[in-house]
Amino acid sequence: ADRLKVHLKERGVRHDAIDAVFAQGDNAGGEDDLVRLMARVDALSEFLASEDGENLLIAYRRAANILKIEEKKDSRRYDGAADADAFQQNEERTLHAGLAQSGPAIVKAVAEEDFAGAMAALAALRGPVDAFFDEVTVNADDAALRENRLKLLNEIRVALEGVADFSKLEG
Numbered sequence: 001a002d003r004l005k006v007h008l009k010e011r012g013v014r015h016d017a018i019d020a021v022f023a024q025g026d027n028a029g030g031e032d033d034l035v036r037l038m039a040r041v042d043a044l045s046e047f048l049a050s051e052d053g054e055n056l057l058i059a060y061r062r063a064a065n066i067l068k069i070e071e072k073k074d075s076r077r078y079d080g081a082a083d084a085d086a087f088q089q090n091e092e093r094t095l096h097a098g099l100a101q102s103g104p105a106i107v108k109a110v111a112e113e114d115f116a117g118a119m120a121a122l123a124a125l126r127g128p129v130d131a132f133f134d135e136v137t138v139n140a141d142d143a144a145l146r147e148n149r150l151k152l153l154n155e156i157r158v159a160l161e162g163v164a165d166f167s168k169l170e171g
Helices: 002-010 015-023 034-048 051-074 090-111 115-123 126-135 143-161
Strands: none
Touching (some): 015 034, 034 115, 051 115, 051 143, 090 115, 090 126
8 A cells, every 4th residue: 555655646646635545434444456546546636626626625624624613512423414304594405405416426436436426426516515605604593403504514524535534635
């Protein structure tokens, strides 16, 4: 794995993209298919060079930072599914629907080693994620609404981390 990292860096691949793929859940246990690792790194690098990739990385960071702060403050994790019936704004519903569609598509694409397809599924989330952050106040006064919105942010984090550990990306 270390030799592959050196090879990829020599090819000019972003070191943080390499780290993100190698740290991802599926690979943390020791992915040994070098061709599959290279394909995933190449697809992630290409995605991050696109406008969708750049903006989705910004949105991921925003979601992850909000969750980190609120989970620390509340001494709990906001995992589990958001309650679609509790959404009050169209942007919440649209994002939830996008995640419901993209999440399985990402998992399927990664399982089939269609990393470009996984990136395309991520790109489809850009609009709904941007609209959510533009129009929705996550830390609402209503505790149940706040919790539901934090769970929705966690769904963003989970969807993106199905492809790579986005926390390793520098931007």
